[in-house]
Amino acid sequence: MLLTLIRRELLDNLMTFRFVATVVIMLLLVVANIPVLINDYDQRLEGYNAAVNANHERMQERTTYSSVSISWDVVRPPNLLSIFNVGLDKRLSNEIFVFYGYVPTLWDGQVHGSTNPLLNLFSSIDIVFVFEVVLSLMALIFAYDALAGERERGTLRLVLTHPVSRAKILLAKYISAMMCLLVPLLMSFLLVVILLTTSPIVSLKVDDFLRIGGIVLSSIAYLSIFYLIGLLISVITRRTSTALMLAMFVWGFLVLVYPNVILVLITSAESSQERLVPAFNQIEQIWEEFDRERKDYLANDPIPGEDSHLGVAGGSGFDEIWHKAKSTLLYTYLAISYVNKLDDEFEPRVPHVQNYYRTIVPKTIDAAERAWLVRKQALESVFFRPAIVDRIFLRFSPVGMYDASTQAWAGTDLFGLRDFYEATRKYRRTLIDYLYDKNAFGDRKWFSSDKGAVDWDSSPQFSFQRSDVHVSAKRALPDLLLMLMMNLILFWGIFLVFQRSEV
Amino acid sequence: MIWHITKRELYDNLISLRFALTTVLLFVLMLINAVIHIQEHPERMQKYHDATTASVNTLRSRTDLFSIAQQGPGNLYKKPSPLYFCAEGGDIFLTNYVYGIPTVQISDNLRAFWSVYYPGAFPNVFNVRPDTVKVDWGFVIGYVLSLITILFTFDSISGERERGTLRLMLSNSVPRHTILIGKFLGALVSISVPFTFAILMNLSIISVSSDVHLGADAWIRLIIIFIIAILYLCLFIALGLLVSSSVQNSVTSLVILLLTWCVFVIFIPSTFASIASGFSSPMTYDEYFKRRHQNIEELKEEYVALLQETRGFPNKKIQIDSEYVTKGTEQEERLSQEQLTQQIDQIQLARSVTRISPVTLFQHLLEGFVGTGFERHQHFLENVQRYTHEYREFVTDMDRADPNSLHIIGVREGMSQKPVDPESIPTFEDKLSLSHDFNVAAIDLFLLILFFVVLVSGTYLRFISVEV
Numbered sequence: 001m002l003l004t005l006i007r008r009e010l011l012d013n014l015m016t017f018r019f020v021a022t023v024v025i026m027l028l029l030v031v032a033n034i035p036v037l038i039n040d041y042d043q044r045l046e047g048y049n050a051a052v053n054a055n056h057e058r059m060q061e062r063t064t065y066s067s068v069s070i071s072w073d074v075v076r077p078p079n080l081l082s083i084f085n086v087g088l089d090k091r092l093s094n095e096i097f098v099f100y101g102y103v104p105t106l107w108d109g110q111v112h113g114s115t116n117p118l119l120n121l122f123s124s125i126d127i128v129f130v131f132e133v134v135l136s137l138m139a140l141i142f143a144y145d146a147l148a149g150e151r152e153r154g155t156l157r158l159v160l161t162h163p164v165s166r167a168k169i170l171l172a173k174y175i176s177a178m179m180c181l182l183v184p185l186l187m188s189f190l191l192v193v194i195l196l197t198t199s200p201i202v203s204l205k206v207d208d209f210l211r212i213g214g215i216v217l218s219s220i221a222y223l224s225i226f227y228l229i230g231l232l233i234s235v236i237t238r239r240t241s242t243a244l245m246l247a248m249f250v251w252g253f254l255v256l257v258y259p260n261v262i263l264v265l266i267t268s269a270e271s272s273q274e275r276l277v278p279a280f281n282q283i284e285q286i287w288e289e290f291d292r293e294r295k296d297y298l299a300n301d302p303i304p305g306e307d308s309h310l311g312v313a314g315g316s317g318f319d320e321i322w323h324k325a326k327s328t329l330l331y332t333y334l335a336i337s338y339v340n341k342l343d344d345e346f347e348p349r350v351p352h353v354q355n356y357y358r359t360i361v362p363k364t365i366d367a368a369e370r371a372w373l374v375r376k377q378a379l380e381s382v383f384f385r386p387a388i389v390d391r392i393f394l395r396f397s398p399v400g401m402y403d404a405s406t407q408a409w410a411g412t413d414l415f416g417l418r419d420f421y422e423a424t425r426k427y428r429r430t431l432i433d434y435l436y437d438k439n440a441f442g443d444r445k446w447f448s449s450d451k452g453a454v455d456w457d458s459s460p461q462f463s464f465q466r467s468d469v470h471v472s473a474k475r476a477l478p479d480l481l482l483m484l485m486m487n488l489i490l491f492w493g494i495f496l497v498f499q500r501s502e503v
Numbered sequence: 504m505i506w507h508i509t510k511r512e513l514y515d516n517l518i519s520l521r522f523a524l525t526t527v528l529l530f531v532l533m534l535i536n537a538v539i540h541i542q543e544h545p546e547r548m549q550k551y552h553d554a555t556t557a558s559v560n561t562l563r564s565r566t567d568l569f570s571i572a573q574q575g576p577g578n579l580y581k582k583p584s585p586l587y588f589c590a591e592g593g594d595i596f597l598t599n600y601v602y603g604i605p606t607v608q609i610s611d612n613l614r615a616f617w618s619v620y621y622p623g624a625f626p627n628v629f630n631v632r633p634d635t636v637k638v639d640w641g642f643v644i645g646y647v648l649s650l651i652t653i654l655f656t657f658d659s660i661s662g663e664r665e666r667g668t669l670r671l672m673l674s675n676s677v678p679r680h681t682i683l684i685g686k687f688l689g690a691l692v693s694i695s696v697p698f699t700f701a702i703l704m705n706l707s708i709i710s711v712s713s714d715v716h717l718g719a720d721a722w723i724r725l726i727i728i729f730i731i732a733i734l735y736l737c738l739f740i741a742l743g744l745l746v747s748s749s750v751q752n753s754v755t756s757l758v759i760l761l762l763t764w765c766v767f768v769i770f771i772p773s774t775f776a777s778i779a780s781g782f783s784s785p786m787t788y789d790e791y792f793k794r795r796h797q798n799i800e801e802l803k804e805e806y807v808a809l810l811q812e813t814r815g816f817p818n819k820k821i822q823i824d825s826e827y828v829t830k831g832t833e834q835e836e837r838l839s840q841e842q843l844t845q846q847i848d849q850i851q852l853a854r855s856v857t858r859i860s861p862v863t864l865f866q867h868l869l870e871g872f873v874g875t876g877f878e879r880h881q882h883f884l885e886n887v888q889r890y891t892h893e894y895r896e897f898v899t900d901m902d903r904a905d906p907n908s909l910h911i912i913g914v915r916e917g918m919s920q921k922p923v924d925p926e927s928i929p930t931f932e933d934k935l936s937l938s939h940d941f942n943v944a945a946i947d948l949f950l951l952i953l954f955f956v957v958l959v960s961g962t963y964l965r966f967i968s969v970e971v
Contacts, residue, residue: 018758025762029770036777047787054789091627091634107629116785116846117623120596121877122776122853123636133769137761145754241658242520244757248654249524256646257532260636264539328629387631394633414631 001164005172006179013142013180022138023184029130030188034195037083037126042201043115044078044090051075051095051112059456063449065440066357067338072098074427074462075112076420079412080202084192084215085128085403087412096424098462099334100432101364103372104424105379106417107328127192128406131185131219132399136226136255139181143230144247145240146173147498152240157503166498173231174491181223189216210469214409214476221483222402226251228490229398235497254397262393272382276329279378283331283371287322290333290367294360303352329375333364337447350444358442365432387414395482405479411466415475423464430460504677505685512689516655522693525651529701532643537708539638540588545714547583554580554600555931563925569915571923572898575603575617579890581883582933584874585721588709589728590866591637592876598624601887607799607831609806613824615831616913619891621843621884623788640702641869644732645862648698649739649768653760655694656743658753659686660966665752683744683966690740695733702729720937724872731872734951735865741958748966771860779856785845791838798834802827821914828913843884850877864951871944874935878943883933890931897929 013019055073062068075095082089093109102108111117150156159169193212196202204212230247237243321334342350391414394400407413440446445454466472516522558577565571581599602622607615636642663669672682706725709715717725743760750756786794806827813819854877857863870876902908902919911917 017755021758021762025766029766029774032774033770036774036781039781040777043781043784050787050789088631091630093628106631109628111625111628112789115787116780116849117625118596118846118850118877119780119853120624120627121593121850122780122857123773125770125773125777130770133765134762137765141754141758141761241662244754245519245521245524245654248650248757248761249521249528252647252650253528256650257528259633260642261532261535261638263633263635264535264638383629383631387633390632 001162002168002172005159005164005169006176009173009176010179013177018138018141019180019183022134022141023187026130026134026138026184026188027191029134030127030191031195033125033127033130034083034192038196038199038201040124041078041080041083045201047112047115048075048077048094054112062338062456063340063453064336064338065435065438065443065446065454066336068454068456068459069431069435070097070099070334070336072427072431072462074098074424074464076109076464079410079416079466080204080208081211081410082126082412083196083202084126084212085406085410085412086124086126087407087410088414088417089410089412090124092417096421098424098428098431099332100361100368100428100435101334102323102330102332102368103375104421104428105328105375106421107379107383108330109421127188128215128219128403131188131222132402133255135181135185135219135223136399137251138184139223139226140230140247140251142177142181143227144234144243146177146231147234148237148240148243149234151238151503160503167495170231170491170495170498174227177227178220178224181227182220185219185223186216189219207466207469211409211411211472214473214480215406218402218405218409218476218480218483221480221487222398224487225398225483225490228487228494229254232490232494232497235494235501255399258397259394259399262396263390266390266393272386273327275382276326276378279374280326280329280331282374283329286367286371286374287331287333290363293363297356297359301352301356303349329378331371332368335360339448340450342448342450350448353447354442354444357446361441361446384414395479398483398486401479401483401486405476405483408476408479409472411472413475416467416472419467420464424462427460427462434460504681505688508672508677508682508685509688509692512659512686513693516689516693521651521654522697525655525694526697526701528647528651529643529697530704532638532647533701533705534708536588536638536640536643537705540709541712541714544583544585544587547587551580551583551599554578559930562928562930565928566922566925568898568901568919568921568923571928572895572912572918573605573614573616575605576890576894576931577603579603579619579887579931580933581880582935584879584935585715585717586724586728586873587875588639588705589725590641590869590873590875591639592641592866592870592873592879594875595626596624597877597880598622601884603887603891607802607835609799609803609827609831613806613827615828615835618832618836618839619887620835620839640728640732641866644698644735645865645869646768648694648732648736649862650764652690652694652736652739653743653757653764656690656740657747657757657760659690659744660747661750661753661756662747679967680963683748683963686744687737687740690743691733691737694736694740698732698736699729720935723937724874727872728869731865731868731948731951734955735861738861738951738955738958741955741962745958745962745965748962748969767860768862772857772863775857775859776853779853780849782852783845783849785849786842791842795835795838798838799831802831802834821909821911821917825911825913825917847881858947858950861951861954864947864954867947868944868951871940871947874940878940879935882935882939882943886933887931890929893929897927 051073052075055075058073059068073095074097076093078094079089092106093111095112096104096109098104147156150159160166189212193204193209196204229250233246233250234243237246318338319334319336323330323332323334325331391400391404395404404413408416410416411419435441444451558580561577562571565574578600581597583599587594598621600622602620603617604620605614605617606620607618609615636646658665660669663672673679710717742763746759746763747753747756750759806823809823810820813823854863854867858867867876867878871878873879899912901921901923902910902912905919905921907921908919909917
């Protein structure tokens with residue numbers, strides 16, 4: 001009996017205009033967008049390579065350890081799966097300066113100069129967005145008259161005269177509609193994968209396929225939620241026209257209005273800047289203490305005045321910068337020395353300078369680590385936590401859950417991008433260890449290249465790999481489960497209402 | 504008879520579910536919009552005010568002509584629009600200031616004059632919060648209300664045909680176009696009633712608040728915006744009627760309309776913009792800095808070489824200095840101008856291509872009359888350029904007016920030494936002009952009307968010839 005019902009429903013659905021129209025539109029949108037997205041990815045890749053090369057060149061010009069240490073710019077590669085869900089991949093900083101004197105965070109990066117910033121005026125599009133809008137609409141259009149229509153036409157009564165349970169009817173409707181709806185979904189995914197694999201620019205690995213599989217799963221769950229919402233509307237309303245209106249307004253609210261309005265409503269009026277002040281003062285104290293120690297050292301050593309640049313030629317070949325940014329709690333001290341030629345008269349000073357750097361640089365590192373402990377907490381509570389809260393509120397709409405889970409699969413979510421900054425912190429640690437190994441701080445090459453430049457080719461190189469697929473899966477799973485749970489609740493609700501409703 | 508049909512439509516709609524939902528939705532959205540504007544606007548104005556005062560004060564603190572000529576006016580700020588709540592226009596992606604400071608060092612003690620530099624805006628680089636669209640009138644009308652319009656019109660003819668009432672109506676001696684006009688007006692009135700009330704509520708909240716001041720100019724603009732919004736609604740009503748009259752049943756009509764809406768309102772603006780912006784690749788910042796560096800190095804070399812040649816003629820040195828100051832300034836300005844032009848061209852092309860979507864047209868118009876967004880940004884840049892010219896004229900004039908000056912601009916010794924009255928230095932004020940906005944908006948307005956006319960005549964022809 002179930003099979004007969006399913007077959008009937010399937011035929012009913014497949015022959016409709018709405019089915020054909022949605023399939024065609026979905027495929028058209030995918031075909032139109034994929035080349036654009038690939039091209040965009042390609043351009044970003046080019047920008048990435050250019051930035052890497054530029055950094056490499058800049059590195060070549062440096063001759064002393066202290067000047068190399070400010071050239072370790074690290075670039076974030078674009079994520080291929082941003083084609084599916086761009087998330088924060090395009091938006092957040094993609095270049096960051098790794099330096100022993102501070103611990104890099106998300107808020108210290110910059111955008112490497114390869115794009116036209118005005119292009120941000122146009123909203124960017126991705127495959128998940130297409131699904132988000134079209135799939136949900138399609139699901140509702142399929143569902144709104146599933147029960148209300150039958151009731152109006154009286155066929156529901158007819159079906160129920162047979163010895164068939166209501167649960168079965170519901171199940172048959174659900175299964176057959178989902179089968180229909182899966183056709184355009186899977187076809188478009190197939191099309192995307194075909195277009196991606198045939199493109200010479202991108203090459204998909206096994207890892208990527210697993211992630212795309214995850215995105216498909218999330219899409220199915222999302223589709224099913226909207227179908228069930230439509231079915232719920234259909235079962236509680238008497239007339240199809242009411243059901244249709246309600247369904248459309250629900251769609252407009254969930255997809256268009258809620259995600260945009262809710263964030264405005266929950267934004268606290270309190271400015272984040274004020275909340276950063278105490279932390280900034282604390283950090284300032286740490287660095288002032290460091291500066292006092294530095295000055296004490298200078299006062300107590302046998303040579304009067306500043307040691308760091310040997311007193312050569314009025315300080316040319318030397319930069320000393322205090323870098324402070326209140327809005328992101330950045331505070332650091334940079335001293336870079338790049339003396340090319342040393343006159344004999346300064347030669348006796350060299351050991352003093354070596355001693356100076358041997359003492360001061362580790363102290364700088366130490367101050368940076370201490371400041372980081374304060375900074376980490378403050379940034380976390382002022383910037384990171386509100387962003388998490390925002391995302392929790394977004395999840396009240398299925399769109400939010402779907403977006404979050406697909407971002408997690410693609411690795412373009414907040415956590416995925418945080419991995420990159422985590423990697424830069426690790427890289428900084430390796431570099432410091434490397435410098436310690438080489439005994440670089442006490443080395444003459446720290447400040448002067450007159451006896452040969454540093455060989456930095458052997459220094460550790462940075463590489464960033466998106467976190468493993470199982471990590472992404474772990475991040476995507478809560479949302480996926482949430483969606484499944486919502487499916488079950490909706491189905492249960494529909495069942496209860498349908499059981500009791502009069503025909 | 505038209506009135507009769509309109510009235511019937513109106514009564515039908517007034518008691519319907521969609522009317523109630525629409526009213527609630529519009530009021531809530533407009534309320535949120537107003538409250539946010541009242542919260543944010545004073546802060547925005549205060550920021551602008553503080554920033555301009557600061558830069559005017561630094562400008563006025565200079566008394567000698569040379570430092571005025573060299574240091575320049577500092578940062579020049581774009582004035583925020585009081586109608587910001589109507590259309591945000593992507594303003595956060597457009598910088599609200601340009602630099603006017605000296606940047607080129609020719610030699611250790613020679614510096615080029617100030618020039619204008621256009622910084623790029625990357626407002627979201629540190630922003631980890633999720634993306635949202637600002638809830639402004641542009642969003643409420645452009646997206647929400649257009650969707651609602653479709654929901655009001657999809658069944659207006661196909662529904663009657665399904666129920667058979669269309670045949671009944673036509674059996675009376677009513678010409679078909681009367682029915683069409685009646686339907687059109689009915690839909691228009693039933694949507695614009697809640698819309699108008701929502702807007703009035705929004706405006707009354709905003710104008711009652713003491714923090715926001717709307718002048719006469721702003722009210723004229725609001726009226727124009729309202730008219731454009733109604734035109735935009737008419738466009739969608741016509742679209743709805745067209746589809747509704749050419750399709751047999753109302754579900755098909757709705758599916759077609761919704762898909763058309765999705766494609767034209769949601770997808771075309773971003774997809775077409777991406778496609779069009781792929782055609783050109785403007786100078787990147789890396790390239791810009793590379794070329795700039797190269798230019799300055801060349802200039803320095805030339806200058807040093809020339810100085811070597813003329814050693815021993817101190818009078819000549821002033822001439823050369825002056826010449827190189829001018830050269831350096833011009834070169835710097837030309838390069839930043841070139842980059843800006845290329846960037847703007849790319850955006851212009853993308854904007855023209857997306858004009859195929861009515862929502863883009865509507866948003867362009869809204870931005871144009873509100874005074875936000877891209878066209879406004881360009882107007883601001885024009886103002887800056889005009890001011891730059893004026894400022895430089897001022898320096899030359901002051902110098903010319905002083906008989907003791909050597910009239911060699913660019914070098915301290917060559918220029919007038921007389922103190923300058925700080926009040927007489929021209930200051931930058933960013934102005935909006937309605938006539939300018941009209942000129943800019945003309946093309947969008949024309950296209951919007953054209954779309955409307957095409958759709959209306961299409962509907963008319965369709966409905967005249969359709970079988971009932």
